[in-house]
Amino acid sequence: MDRLLKRCHIKNRLVKECLAEFLGVYILILFGCGSVAQVTTSQNTKGEYLSINLGFALGTTFGIYVSKGVSGAHLNPAVSLSLCFLGRFSWTRLPFYVVSQVFGAFLAAATVALQYYDAIFQYSGGEFTVSGATATAGIFSTYPADYLSLWGGIVDQVIGTAALLVCVLALGDVRNTPAPAGLEPVLVGAVVLVIGISMGSNSGYAINPARDLGPRVFSWIAGWGVEVFRAGGGWWWVPLVATCVGGLVGSLIYELVIAVHHPLPDMTKEVNMDGVQEENSEKPKEIPTAWQQVAL
Amino acid sequence: MDRLLKRCHIKNRLVKECLAEFLGVYILILFGCGSVAQVTTSQNTKGEYLSINLGFALGTTFGIYVSKGVSGAHLNPAVSLSLCFLGRFSWTRLPFYVVSQVFGAFLAAATVALQYYDAIFQYSGGEFTVSGATATAGIFSTYPADYLSLWGGIVDQVIGTAALLVCVLALGDVRNTPAPAGLEPVLVGAVVLVIGISMGSNSGYAINPARDLGPRVFSWIAGWGVEVFRAGGGWWWVPLVATCVGGLVGSLIYELVIAVHHPLPDMTKEVNMDGVQEENSEKPKEIPTAWQQVAL
Amino acid sequence: MDRLLKRCHIKNRLVKECLAEFLGVYILILFGCGSVAQVTTSQNTKGEYLSINLGFALGTTFGIYVSKGVSGAHLNPAVSLSLCFLGRFSWTRLPFYVVSQVFGAFLAAATVALQYYDAIFQYSGGEFTVSGATATAGIFSTYPADYLSLWGGIVDQVIGTAALLVCVLALGDVRNTPAPAGLEPVLVGAVVLVIGISMGSNSGYAINPARDLGPRVFSWIAGWGVEVFRAGGGWWWVPLVATCVGGLVGSLIYELVIAVHHPLPDMTKEVNMDGVQEENSEKPKEIPTAWQQVAL
């Protein structure tokens, strides 16, 4: 068996990375959207809003565990794009990562639909609707609350994704208080948890274009129809655009308020208080910027 | 006292391992089924669905802490079987592990029944039933939701157990982002938590043949009768068969998408980013595959 | 300031340890009983049963952080007693530890009563009762559910405390899968959490004689009267006696099923997989038994 498997060995690094990003986002959405499906179709008897927050948080955690050693576990086009802007990820790889991420989310949405087919059918009476008492489109992608204005929604997603990037960059910044080796996935999951707890009610905290687009396309194809793009006054593009803007805003905030002020390279030794991390990672001699070690 | 205890020392490794698997599953089910008993008999006043998810998750965590250093803490025949298929656990030990696991689950179910005897009696009015308003068989083993078709149930268990194996293999893969030494039990518990949160409502996320069979046999003997096998259209075999299939599917997915593409052995040093793990475990010089270090 | 403080330096080791046990249990009960007070007096609007479980769990965690480096953080007479029976703690120190633990719990109960005085007064209308719709004695100590027989209660506490000891001994067993250095308090807290989730509804999971006796004596003095000893058919002695029995049972189970079968000392190196722990603790050359390193 082991030998058979080894024949499938792929050497191309980009292909490996795309596979890892694909599986990472797949796991993220499988658990995330799965928890929404469970809460929705059980009518809050087998879970509550906090379960959904935990589903996406732990989905993120295990999505990262599955992929981080191979691809750096961006799992989010807004993250990949921010790293490109900051010059820490190559623009040429960006489209490959993004396509893999969206495709992973799409396939995971299909898996959730398969696993919850009976439940969704019974809950909705076979009517796959985007709004109304037994709407089920929200299992897959995000929709704004009735009260939310378009600008309110854009601001909501910009702030949410900016908060994500500030925290994630801090967790990976070896000159600040980095997460312990091997626990980064748990802590990034905790960031997603707290964003869901504190910024989830306006529009469902997409904070990730792939998380929203992949499942939305699936629900469009799978029977919810073109209404998934029309609902909320054509909401669908906000989680794609505003999250990318927010990612950049958050990266700039962390860089300008914290990272650029770190002591210069030759003083690194004095400042860095986490000696273990120092020894274990093969950091380049230049200033190690957050995310740099995993995301070339 | 210490001397008296030392007289009980057993040298046979397989016996030790079976004892460890037995106690591990015992702890898992004691806490897991105990939490269902608490929520059921207190009629949701002393817990909620999330408590049950936490009960099985932390049950798994401490089941692993109790046994991992001795037996590798499979605690699940679907895990043991998957490792055999992948050539990482010996077929000859498999039946011993499985019997120990099922027996641990059986005895734990008996303990839960003992601890909750008064509560179950009062809640059910002394009628031990499998269905109906005061059904209590669900304390011990899983039953499908009314709406679930047989194929839906099989798909549900295959997906759930596959997700378990993908995550667990990633957590143990030293060439990806392995869990920190000593925290693997917590993270595997977190996998069980998120599966319960996102895949629990269809059929109670058995994802473990021993977890389901042991307590089901106990409830059959202890007064719930043969109905425990008849209920849900003869549901009982699904958590046994579908979970094993799912375990294999998940193992193959992780191997094919991630593990087989890891750089070859002589490049290991360059790739592995977790130096601590490197030093502390006596890994063989050959490629260390996930689970290999604990499971022979 | 620093100089002034240093004048209070005490050299006697036993006194230091007693102070640490005192403060540890104080923190445990302050958070634990505090959470019951919050849920009770807010009538479940500012918390739920799970909050109480978390309150005692995190109370245990921080009680241990506050004391472990000094006294080993037993925080529980049933733990101290079990260690004496196993020959790992001195009988002569036992009474000092127990008195400190009970006194810490007593004073913490008084603090909770002080902090929640207005709330308890408003909730109960000034009537401090042990039973009835606005009973508040349950804030301080445990009482059995109406349906629970005396033997049922004894069995409940024996099983609960046995489960505690099995898990705690496993977490400290360097030849199994020990908790990472510095995270033992979190994991012992998690044991208390899962016991509360899975064994809390019968009689409130005392699993600790000091946790129950100290606050009960306080509530007797503070206005709830002698009824705190009479309620539940004279329940008060069960959390004292059954927990000690349970502690011993659990210790024996872990020793007989797991610990005594560990390879003999000269083989330790081969077996122990956690090299870090090895280096950091000054283990004696003899077989290191669980708890031994902290509890002499």
Added chain:
Amino acid sequence: MDRLLKRCHIKNRLVKECLAEFLGVYILILFGCGSVAQVTTSQNTKGEYLSINLGFALGTTFGIYVSKGVSGAHLNPAVSLSLCFLGRFSWTRLPFYVVSQVFGAFLAAATVALQYYDAIFQYSGGEFTVSGATATAGIFSTYPADYLSLWGGIVDQVIGTAALLVCVLALGDVRNTPAPAGLEPVLVGAVVLVIGISMGSNSGYAINPARDLGPRVFSWIAGWGVEVFRAGGGWWWVPLVATCVGGLVGSLIYELVIAVHHPLPDMTKEVNMDGVQEENSEKPKEIPTAWQQVAL
């Protein structure tokens, strides 16, 4: 991009620290008050009291990750003041830290108001009130429960902040059981969680003058008016004064009961059981007191 950013490099250490304290408190309040806004405006459908506890806890955690490596992450004037009293932080820096903390909280409150503008408007019908059925001032700062007397409120805040300091000092005390390197932020967050669970119902557990004052000033300016200072019988000054008193009380308790009794410096080696921590931090040769290494 990287070059452009590096031009903004600031060398003055105090300015850096103030920026870090600012961003740390900003993150704390953004998540903390955000979770209150979510629970309030969704009328408990997208969260519950436990969500608010988690929001402030994880807000604290990531506020610390964002700032600890630069400023020591006090994030709380009561903490800074206590350290000054104990001679571990300089009085001259105190006002700069406090102003940065309050300003961070103010700006975060403004961000929450921006993000939840539509939601608050819809929930309150456009009436920004401090009390009544659709009061929304509680999103920003704390108000006492109706039953709470002034002295009860003072006692509540003194006990809460004292508990915070006892636990935080223990977590940083290298001669006790210090939190593992890199996980201090998580554990301090857990302290805030358990305080919210066990001491939150009386007056909303401010336990931090900056957390309360900054958002209160914002709500005063932003439309809730001078009533935010008048409500609760002029409650506003209690979270400022009582928390500072409580911080000092807690520091003294930990010092007097635990820290001063640690063995003298030359015996440090024998006592300290956490060798890893030893090696990784450049501790001065004198006795390392809690917080000293980060908060000079």
